[in-house]
Structures are given as structure tokens and as C-alpha cells.
Amino acid sequence: MKNKIIFFVFLLAFLIRLIGINQSLWLDEATTARVVQQYNYQEIITKFSPNDFHPPLYYLFMKFWTNIFGYSEVALRFPSIIFSLLTGWIIYKICRLRASFAEVATKAEQGFGEPLWGVVFFLFNPLIVYYSQEARMYMATTFFLTIAFYYFEKMLRIHKLKFKSQNRDILFFGIFASLGFLTFYGSIFLIMAMFIYLFYKKQYKTFFISCFILLVSFALISPLLYHQLINSKIALANVTHWSLVLGKANFKNLLLIPIKFSIGRIDFYPKWIYYFISGMWTLFIFFSLFKNLKFKIENLKLKILLLYLLIFPLFLGFIVSFFTPLLQYFRFLYLIPIMSILLSLSTSDYAVRQGLLVGGFLLFSLVYLLIPQFHREDWKSLVKSLPNNKPVYMILASSDPLKYYNSNLEIKELTRLCSLGYGGQSELEKQITVIPYTAEIYGIDCQKILQGKNYQLTNKKSFRGLIWEEYSRQ
Known part of the structure; x- marks a missing residue:
């Protein structure tokens, strides 16, 4: 028994x-x-x-x-x-x-x-x-x-x-x-x-x-x-x-x-x-x-x-x-x-x-x-919802989940985008997708910095523990 x-x-x-x-x-x-x-x-x-x-x-x-x-x-x-x-x-x-x-x-x-x-x-x-x-x-x-x-x-x-x-x-x-x-x-x-x-x-x-x-x-x-x-x-x-x-x-x-x-x-x-x-x-x-x-x-x-x-x-x-x-x-x-x-x-x-x-x-x-x-952060759903054929900006050190669910995504370093010395305005895309995941840990206020580069928030989607944001500028 x-x-x-x-x-x-x-x-x-x-x-x-x-x-x-x-x-x-x-x-x-x-x-x-x-x-x-x-x-x-x-x-x-x-x-x-x-x-x-x-x-x-x-x-x-x-x-x-x-x-x-x-x-x-x-x-x-x-x-x-x-x-x-x-x-x-x-x-x-x-x-x-x-x-x-x-x-x-x-x-x-x-x-x-x-x-x-x-x-x-x-x-x-x-x-x-x-x-x-x-x-x-x-x-x-x-x-x-x-x-x-x-x-x-x-x-x-x-x-x-x-x-x-x-x-x-x-x-x-x-x-x-x-x-x-x-x-x-x-x-x-x-x-x-x-x-x-x-x-x-x-x-x-x-x-x-x-x-x-x-x-x-x-x-x-x-x-x-x-x-x-x-x-x-x-x-x-x-x-x-x-x-x-x-x-x-x-x-x-x-x-x-x-x-x-x-x-x-x-x-x-x-x-x-x-x-x-x-x-x-x-x-x-x-x-x-x-x-x-x-x-x-x-x-x-x-x-x-x-x-x-x-x-x-x-x-x-x-x-x-x-x-x-x-x-x-x-x-x-x-x-x-x-x-x-x-x-x-x-x-x-x-x-x-x-x-x-x-x-x-x-x-x-x-x-x-x-x-x-x-449950844990819903990277699976976030990746499915991302715009096609567009680069994604995020902290590269935190991008492993994105790569796991879509290895073909073009991922660019968010800290470079947010750096005031990054290129010139002409080098920045008119539309960008940002995943601000762990940005706070790096002391980065993405929205404030991007607004300073004449970007406006045009779209935002939330998932469990995550968000992605879309910005555009004239």
C-alpha cells in the first residue's frame, strides 16, 4: 500500500x-x-x-x-x-x-x-x-x-x-x-x-x-x-x-x-x-x-x-x-x-x-x-506579431529569446540608436521597431531619447512581461 x-x-x-x-x-x-x-x-x-x-x-x-x-x-x-x-x-x-x-x-x-x-x-x-x-x-x-x-x-x-x-x-x-x-x-x-x-x-x-x-x-x-x-x-x-x-x-x-x-x-x-x-x-x-x-x-x-x-x-x-x-x-x-x-x-x-x-x-x-x-515572458507571441522585413532595435545582450524564435530577424543594438552621437539624423530609418526590454537596467529611457531625435510613438503592443513599440519621424 x-x-x-x-x-x-x-x-x-x-x-x-x-x-x-x-x-x-x-x-x-x-x-x-x-x-x-x-x-x-x-x-x-x-x-x-x-x-x-x-x-x-x-x-x-x-x-x-x-x-x-x-x-x-x-x-x-x-x-x-x-x-x-x-x-x-x-x-x-x-x-x-x-x-x-x-x-x-x-x-x-x-x-x-x-x-x-x-x-x-x-x-x-x-x-x-x-x-x-x-x-x-x-x-x-x-x-x-x-x-x-x-x-x-x-x-x-x-x-x-x-x-x-x-x-x-x-x-x-x-x-x-x-x-x-x-x-x-x-x-x-x-x-x-x-x-x-x-x-x-x-x-x-x-x-x-x-x-x-x-x-x-x-x-x-x-x-x-x-x-x-x-x-x-x-x-x-x-x-x-x-x-x-x-x-x-x-x-x-x-x-x-x-x-x-x-x-x-x-x-x-x-x-x-x-x-x-x-x-x-x-x-x-x-x-x-x-x-x-x-x-x-x-x-x-x-x-x-x-x-x-x-x-x-x-x-x-x-x-x-x-x-x-x-x-x-x-x-x-x-x-x-x-x-x-x-x-x-x-x-x-x-x-x-x-x-x-x-x-x-x-x-x-x-x-x-x-x-x-x-507564466514566463511571452516571447513566442511577441515574435509572431513583429512587422515583417524590418530591423528590430533592442539590447543585443538580451536578444537570445528573439533569436530562438526567429533566427532570421535583423536585430540592431539599441544602445547605439539611443546614443546621441550615433551617425546623423539622415542615417536613421524613418520607421523603427523597438523592444525596450532591459533598457532600464542599462539606464536608457528609449522614449525620451527617441523623441529628442524627432521620433513619435505610433504603435505599441503588449505581451506578458514584454512590449514592442513602433516609432516614426518625418
């Missing part, structure tokens, strides 16, 4: 992730598509990655994947679905690991409740559902770090029972922690939290072997990372509001992390209703996390460990963001498995609360999936 329930949960999670999976790619996903179409394996590392802000492992994997399955929206996003479901299975293994060691030790140590609840809280979390449909590295990172966390937990349990950790477990912990780092640099915050805890628990062998494996990975990627850091500083200096996109260390970005962990990516007007609903739901989630933090001493120790692994990486990320902006909630997606396990533990004696949590997660997930206004 239990196996049937587990199968049903994973089947339902899989089917939910298929809803709207062919929606339009947005900018970052289109960049993934461009990279794997345009570059070979070596060029991904040598030509693309130095100008990117992420390690190359995810792109290398996607190059292999798309060589087999193609470049459609579904093909590009399907690995994230697989990674999310596999992460759910690892969470189940973690919870079962706790239960099995509790049986070996003492009955008082049992405290994870039904292991399936942790899986359910993760698989139907609305933010996880959203990123399970995105052709980016965040679900792959979550998968690798959750496996690392599995071996971390296993070694802690073995150490507690006075057994020696097997070399295989130590090796796998170090390898998967390193894979997480080579997929997404932000993984280092959780990795550091686990390493510090191992040192605190005097598991020196595990600590030093794992550090060595990670340092080898760091040494391999350090030349690339050096170039990326230089280029990121140049981007921060040249792009007016780039730091706001990356996520500066401020109260708003910090507060968004628990809110988005609870409600997902949906956002709506009027804002006061959104803030009220999201605020109340977030309070309920985190009330459930902290509510049962008492009674059995083993449960208390376990919860403190999970809370430490949930909070300390956020603290590290917040501090680092004062120097290198990166405080965006999706960069800490890998903490949601820990939050889900902690929720399963904290609500193990509260069936009604468990039901409310799952119901709320499902509701917010379905709101995103079934209401198109919450």
Missing part, C-alpha cells in the same frame, strides 16, 4: 510539471538554448563561460542532452523535471535513513514521522514546481546538494553510533558537494555550512578529505572563475542598474526569500492583497517550522541542525552580497529540501496542519500553472 502511495505522489508531481511546459522561453532559458546550439563542448568553456557568471557543468550536460533530444521548449526543460523528481526521491531516502538508524539506536530517536511528508512538501512546493520547468541550473544544483546532504546525514548517524564512516560515503559526499559547486557557485554557502558542522563534530577525516575534493574542483575552475570575476566587475561598472538585478544586500531581498519559498513566483495586484496573502501564508509556514521545537532532546538536536543548515547559508549569502550582489531567492533554491524535511518533522503530530500545508502548496502551484498571466 505504501509503495502505491509513493508511486501516486511521484506520478502526480510528474503530471503537474507537464502543465504549460511548452510556454515561451524567457531570457535566461533562451541563453541556455543559444549556448548549446552555437558552441561545442570546448567552446562552452573557452568562449562562452568567461563572459557568463556560472560554472560550465550545466551547459556541458545540456549540450549532451540536446544533441540527443533537440532544442524545443520541452526538451530544454525536461532535465529540470527529472532533477526535481530525483531530488524528491533523495529526500525520501534521507527520511528513511533517519528512521532506519533510529531503529538501530533507540525508539526515542525516532522523530521524522512519515518520510513521505518531506517528499510531498518538496515536490509540491510552488517555487520548486516553477523551477522544475525552467531550463537553468538551479534544479540540478538542488539535486547534487541534496545527495551531498544525504551522505552528510548518513555520516553523522554512523558517527553517533560510534561506527567509522565508510570511505565510500566520504568520497560521495565530497564528489556531490563539488558537483553542486561546479554547477552553481552559490552552492558554496550550504557546502560551507556542512563543512563547518563536520569540523565542529570533530569528524576530521571526513572534513579534510571533503575539503581536498572541493579544493581540487576549485583549482580546476579557478582560471575561469578569475576571468568571470573580472568581467562581472566590468559589467557592474558599465551597466547602470546591474547590481539591482543580481540582488543587493538589503531587507527587501532578504524578506523575499521566505515569501517566495512559501508562495512561489506568483505576483499580482493590488499589492496590498498580495502582501497580505503571501505574508499570512509565509507566517503559517514558518510558524509550522518552529512550533514543535521542544520535547524530546534528540528531536531538538535534529531540528537545531536543520535550522542551522537552513539559516546559516542565508547569513553567509547576505554578508557576501555586500561585496558581490547575489541575494536573490532562487539562488538559495537548494535550501528547500532542508525546509521540507524540517516541516515534516515539525508537523509529524499535526495531521490537520500537514493537510493545510500540502493544500496550500498545491493551490499556489496550480495558480501559477493554470493562469497564463503568471
